Amino acid sequence: MTFSATTVLVLALIAAVVVAIGLWAYSTANRLDRLHVRSDQSWQALDAALARRAVVARSVAGAIAGPPADPALTEQAKALAALADRAERAGRAERETVENQLSGALSTIDIENLRPQLVAELADAEARVLIARRFHNDAVRDTLALRTRRSVRLLHLGGTAPLPTYFEITERATPAASTGLTVDTTRTTARIVLFDDVGRTLLMRGNDPKTPDVSFWFTVGGVVDPDETLRDAAVRELYDETGYKADPDSLCGPIWRRVAVFPFDGDLIRSEELFFALRVPAYEPQAANPAAIERRSITGNKWCTAEDIVRLDSSGETVYPYNLDQLLPEAAAAASGQAHPEVRSIR
Numbered sequence: 001m002t003f004s005a006t007t008v009l010v011l012a013l014i015a016a017v018v019v020a021i022g023l024w025a026y027s028t029a030n031r032l033d034r035l036h037v038r039s040d041q042s043w044q045a046l047d048a049a050l051a052r053r054a055v056v057a058r059s060v061a062g063a064i065a066g067p068p069a070d071p072a073l074t075e076q077a078k079a080l081a082a083l084a085d086r087a088e089r090a091g092r093a094e095r096e097t098v099e100n101q102l103s104g105a106l107s108t109i110d111i112e113n114l115r116p117q118l119v120a121e122l123a124d125a126e127a128r129v130l131i132a133r134r135f136h137n138d139a140v141r142d143t144l145a146l147r148t149r150r151s152v153r154l155l156h157l158g159g160t161a162p163l164p165t166y167f168e169i170t171e172r173a174t175p176a177a178s179t180g181l182t183v184d185t186t187r188t189t190a191r192i193v194l195f196d197d198v199g200r201t202l203l204m205r206g207n208d209p210k211t212p213d214v215s216f217w218f219t220v221g222g223v224v225d226p227d228e229t230l231r232d233a234a235v236r237e238l239y240d241e242t243g244y245k246a247d248p249d250s251l252c253g254p255i256w257r258r259v260a261v262f263p264f265d266g267d268l269i270r271s272e273e274l275f276f277a278l279r280v281p282a283y284e285p286q287a288a289n290p291a292a293i294e295r296r297s298i299t300g301n302k303w304c305t306a307e308d309i310v311r312l313d314s315s316g317e318t319v320y321p322y323n324l325d326q327l328l329p330e331a332a333a334a335a336s337g338q339a340h341p342e343v344r345s346i347r
Contacts, residue, residue, distance in 0.1 A: 028146070029157045035143040039164040042136040045345070046167060049132040050087065050099060053125040057084040057102060060122060063114055080105045099169045120268060124261035127270050131259055133167055140164045189273040190234035191221030192251065193331040194242075196282035200303040201328060203312075203319065204241065209265050209296050217302075217312055217319045219275065222291075230254065234276050241294065242285035242301070251276040252334040256346045258321050265293065274343070275321075277335035322347040 058081050065077030083102045090098040106126075111119050147158045194202040203217040222237040224230060231248035239245050253276035261270045285301045287294070302308070306325040313319050321327070327346065333339040 025155055025157060028152060029159075032143070032146055032152070032158055035139070035146060036161050036164070039136070039139040039143050042132070042139040043164075043167075046129070046132040046136045049125070049128040050095075053129050054084040054087045054102070056118075056122050056125040057081075057087075057106060059118060060106070060109060060114065063118055064109065076105075076108070080109070096167060096169060103169055116263065116268075120261050120263065123268060123270055124259065127259050127261060127272075129169075131272065133169065137166050137168075140166050187269060187271045188224045188230075189221055189271050190224050190230045190237065191219045191273055191275045192234050192238055193255075193275055193277045193328070193335070194220055194238070195277070195279040195332055195335050196303055197279070198282065199332060200282075200305055200308075201324075201331075202242065202285060203302055203304050203309075204298055205300040205302065205317075206298045208263065209293075210263075215299065215317050217304075217309075217317060219320075219324075221273070221275075222294075230274055231276070238278075240289040240291070241287055241298070242283075243288040244280060244283060244285070246278060246280070251278050252337070252340070253277055254343045255331060255334050255341050256321070256327070257343050258346050260320075265297070273321075275331070275346075277331040279332075279335040 061077040061081040061084065064073050064080075080102075083098065083105050087095070087098045087102050106122070111122070114122075143164050146152060147163060152158060196202070202220060204220060205215055205217050207213070207215050220238050220241050221234060222241070224233040228236070229248070231251050234251060235246045235248050254274040255277055256273075256275040258273040258275070259271070260273060261268065263269070282303070287298070290298065304312070306328050309319050309325040309328075313325075319325075323346075330339070330341060334341055
C-alpha cells in the first residue's frame with residue numbers, strides 16, 4: 001500500500017501535533033509539581049512563623065500578668081496565653097480563625113507596659129508572619145492560576161494533589177513603645193557579601209549613635225531607594241561605603257533573605273535584608289559618599305576570614321548576620337560562579 005505525499009504530510013503534521021501536545025503536557029505537569037512543592041514549602045515556613053508568634057505571645061502574656069497585680073490584666077494574660085495554645089494545636093481548617101483571634105488579642109495589648117526587647121521580639125515575630133504569609137499566598141496564586149486552566153483540568157495534569165488554599169489573617173502594625181521607639185514597616189535593604197581574591201570577606205564596624213560604646217560588625221549595604229532595583233542599591237552602597245565601583249550584573253543572588261527588627265538611633269527598625277555575593281581584587285576600602293548617619297555610626301572596616309569572625313563574636317562584638325562564619329562557603333561558591341543557590345532565609 002502506498003501513500004500520497006499529501007497523506008504523508010498530514011500524518012507528519014498529526015504526529016508533530018501529538019508530540020507538541022505531549023511535550024507541553026509533560027512540561028506543564030513538571031511545572032505544576034514544582035509549584036505544588038513551592039506552595040507546600042511556603043506553608044511550612046508560614047506554619048513555623050505562626051508557631052514562633054505563639055511562643056512570643058505567651059511571653060507577652062507572662063509579662064503583662066506580672067506585678068503589680070491587676071485582675072483585668074490577669075484575665076487578659078490568661079486569654080492571650082489560651083489563644084496562643086489553641087493556635088499551636090489548631091488544624092489547618094480552623095487555623096485562620098484562631099490566628100485571627102490571636103491577632104485581635106495582641107492588638108489590645110498596651111505595649112507601653114512591655115520591655116523594649118519584648119516589643120522588638122513581638123515586632124520581629126509579626127514581621128516574619130507577614131512576609132511568610134505573602135510568600136505563601138503568592139505561591140498559592142501561581143499554583144491555582146496554572147492548575148485551574150481548562151486544558152490542565154481536561155488532561156488531569158494536576159493529578160490528585162489537593163488544591164492549595166490562601167491564608168488570610170489580620171495584619172497588625174506594632175505602635176510606638178513608651179521608650180519613644182517608632183516602627184519602620186517599609187524598609188528593604190540590599191547587602192553584599194564581598195570577597196577579595198584570597199577569600200576574605202569585608203565587614204564594616206559600627207554602633208548605634210544612641211549606644212556608641214557597643215560595637216558590632218555587618219556586611220556592606222543599605223536601604224533601597226524607591227526608584228532603585230536591589231542590585232542598583234547594592235552597588236551604590238558598595239561605592240558609598242567603600243569606594244569600589246561594581247557592575248550590578250556582576251552580583252550573584254540574592255542568595256539569602258533576613259528579617260531583622262532592632263532599635264537604631266531612636267527608631268525601632270523592621271528590615272528585610274537581601275544578600276548578594278561578589279568577588280573582587282583586594283583593595284583598601286575608603287568611603288566615597290557616606291550618608292550623614294553612616295558618618296556617625298560606621299567606625300571602621302576589616303577584611304575577615306571565618307576565624308576572624310569567630311574571634312569578633314567571642315570578643316562580644318556581634319557579627320551580623322548570625323553564624324556568618326558558617327555561611328561563608330555558600331556565599332563564596334556563589335561569588336565564584338560554582339553554585340547558583342535559590343534565596344533562602346537566614347538569621
